[in-house]
Amino acid sequence: MYDETANPTDARHHLASMLMRESLIDKEVVAGTDGRATLVRMLPEAHVVKIGGRSIVDRGAAALPAIVSVLGEVLKTHKLILSTGGGVRSRHVFSIGIDLGLPTGVLAQLAIADALGNAHILGALLSPLGVVAIPPEMFGHLLPLFLHSAPGVIFNGDPPYSLWEHPPEIGRIPPHRTDAGSYLVAECFGCASVILVKDVDGLYDADPKTHPDAQLIPKIGVAELRAKNLETLPFDEVLLDLLERSRLVKSFQVINGLHPERLAQALAGEHVGTIVHAD
Amino acid sequence: MTEALSGDLLTELGRNLVAGSLSDRDLMRQTIGPVERILPEANVVKIGGQSMIDRGRAAVFPILEEVVANLPRHRMIIGTGAGTRARHAYSVALDLGLPTGVMSVLGTFVSMQNARMIHYLLARHGIPFIEPAQFPQLPLFLAERRAAVFFGMPPYTFWQQNPAIGRIPPHRTDTGAYLVSEVFGARSMIYVKDEDGLYTADPKKDRNAKFIPKITVAELKGLDLGDLVVERAVLDLMERAVHQTSIRVINGLVPGNLTRALEGEDVGTLISVD
Numbered sequence: 001m002y003d004e005t006a007n008p009t010d011a012r013h014h015l016a017s018m019l020m021r022e023s024l025i026d027k028e029v030v031a032g033t034d035g036r037a038t039l040v041r042m043l044p045e046a047h048v049v050k051i052g053g054r055s056i057v058d059r060g061a062a063a064l065p066a067i068v069s070v071l072g073e074v075l076k077t078h079k080l081i082l083s084t085g086g087g088v089r090s091r092h093v094f095s096i097g098i099d100l101g102l103p104t105g106v107l108a109q110l111a112i113a114d115a116l117g118n119a120h121i122l123g124a125l126l127s128p129l130g131v132v133a134i135p136p137e138m139f140g141h142l143l144p145l146f147l148h149s150a151p152g153v154i155f156n157g158d159p160p161y162s163l164w165e166h167p168p169e170i171g172r173i174p175p176h177r178t179d180a181g182s183y184l185v186a187e188c189f190g191c192a193s194v195i196l197v198k199d200v201d202g203l204y205d206a207d208p209k210t211h212p213d214a215q216l217i218p219k220i221g222v223a224e225l226r227a228k229n230l231e232t233l234p235f236d237e238v239l240l241d242l243l244e245r246s247r248l249v250k251s252f253q254v255i256n257g258l259h260p261e262r263l264a265q266a267l268a269g270e271h272v273g274t275i276v277h278a279d
Numbered sequence: 280m281t282e283a284l285s286g287d288l289l290t291e292l293g294r295n296l297v298a299g300s301l302s303d304r305d306l307m308r309q310t311i312g313p314v315e316r317i318l319p320e321a322n323v324v325k326i327g328g329q330s331m332i333d334r335g336r337a338a339v340f341p342i343l344e345e346v347v348a349n350l351p352r353h354r355m356i357i358g359t360g361a362g363t364r365a366r367h368a369y370s371v372a373l374d375l376g377l378p379t380g381v382m383s384v385l386g387t388f389v390s391m392q393n394a395r396m397i398h399y400l401l402a403r404h405g406i407p408f409i410e411p412a413q414f415p416q417l418p419l420f421l422a423e424r425r426a427a428v429f430f431g432m433p434p435y436t437f438w439q440q441n442p443a444i445g446r447i448p449p450h451r452t453d454t455g456a457y458l459v460s461e462v463f464g465a466r467s468m469i470y471v472k473d474e475d476g477l478y479t480a481d482p483k484k485d486r487n488a489k490f491i492p493k494i495t496v497a498e499l500k501g502l503d504l505g506d507l508v509v510e511r512a513v514l515d516l517m518e519r520a521v522h523q524t525s526i527r528v529i530n531g532l533v534p535g536n537l538t539r540a541l542e543g544e545d546v547g548t549l550i551s552v553d
Binding site: 010013014015016017018019021022024025026028030031032034036037038040088091092094095096098099101102103104105106140141143159160161162164165166167168170171173176177181184185187188189231232233235237241242245246247248 | 293297300308312329333364367375384412433436440464511
């Protein structure tokens with residue numbers, strides 16, 4: 001605690017509060033902020049559904065209309081926060097940006113445009129239902145209002161980290177991409193579930209696209225998944241860090257959007273892909 | 280549809296990124312390469328909220344005079360901390376059980392108030408306040424007016440990550456300012472606070488705290504101090520930095536310290552990766 005006698009002439013003008021004069025970096029102060037009150041769930045009935053960029057949207061007519069058709073049905077009974085990935089256009093702009101020597105924060109800023117384009121593609125197809133892509137600048141603050149007024153909303157799944165993106169552990173690719181941005185919305189707003197719609201049945205012990213004998217892992221905790229040290233994951237790796245620090249949303253499910261009926265099943269609480277959960 | 284971008288127009292890295300997994304470490308190693316410094320002459324100067332701005336005129340006027348005096352020699356991107364009003368807002372939010380992302384929004388508002396105040400005091404020198412959406416104009420302002428003011432909070436708002444312990448946003452104004460200096464490859468990152476630098480404990484609470492003039496991130500993490508003079512997230516980010524591998528913390532209540540830091544002199548505490 002703050003010691004008046006150590007600093008009798010504190011010339012800072014304080015507002016009286018629990019954290020008055022405290023260092024927010026102090027371990028004891030920080031620990032004291034846990035569990036003071038039950039966390040509020042702002043949108044407990046909403047589900048976050050991320051439609052993969054490269055895995056689904058980039059396939060165009062081969063994959064997206066079937067999912068839109070399922071979405072039309074489930075939106076009659078579920079409030080959905082839809083998001084999209086940036087797909088191959090993001091991969092392309094990353095490769096050009098890296099070649100030009102641009103930093104991770106710039107790559108993150110550039111990638112937002114690709115996911116936003118895909119959000120608008122999805123929004124064009126869902127517009128008869130009043131489900132549209134919301135500009136990122138207003139999405140977060142107005143989300144509860146939009147969701148109250150329409151059965152669902154769409155945003156570019158990217159978190160607004162942009163120039164403030166963290167440098168990754170290896171190389172230059174922004175670590176917080178659209179899976180992470182979708183999860184973080186759910187965690188902050190206390191949503192009912194997070195479903196990542198991809199083009200594989202879930203998580204395998206090896207990449208099923210290159211290893212035909214790969215085995216599906218239906219359910220796994222973060223620690224066990226880390227211990228497996230898999231070569232690739234079908235979602236943003238940083239999701240594991242985020243799950244470890246989760247307070248409200250303790251799991252997500254990866255499902256195969258090439259079997260679009262699984263989306264309805266997952267929203268009904270069925271286990272139809274891989275569930276990754278906090279330990 | 281994926282074939283549309285897999286033709287000869289792509290570099291080898293482009294082909295690998297389009298086809299491969301971004302969680303593949305071998306592929307990520309292919310993305311290592313030279314990174315341009317976008318604003319190599321700019322210094323990022325963060326003026327503390329609780330430590331400086333909450334003191335009012337007594338602390339703010341002298342440091343801004345020093346900023347102005349240094350404009351002919353140095354370009355400065357000036358970030359602001361939040362301070363006691365953020366602590367008040369966080370306290371209310373904690374009491375109500377509001378999530379970390381909402382607290383991040385609240386902290387942003389306070390650091391924005393501080394940025395506006397600093398901006399108005401520098402306005403006669405033509406120095407603007409820029410929000411994140413106005414950062415594309417930053418190079419022009421630095422070239423023309425040699426400084427700009429921004430709010431230190433990173434614009435994560437509802438996407439702020441939970442801390443490992445507690446509920447206070449882990450990425451606050453020290454982190455936001457640091458990331459600006461890293462992404463632009465700035466010349467320096469200077470934190471202006473109300474202590475001479477880093478101590479073994481908070482000198483406001485512990486009279487036996489010892490001053491540390493120079494330390495590496497690894498050494499500092501090894502000390503596992505209960506309190507630090509900068510947000511812990513800054514240390515983690517420094518370990519991954521391409522450009523900004525050192526930061527300096529100075530006492531802004533001592534006239535001349537900012538000038539010395541801008542000149543690259545040994546003042547305050549230097550924390551570096553190696």
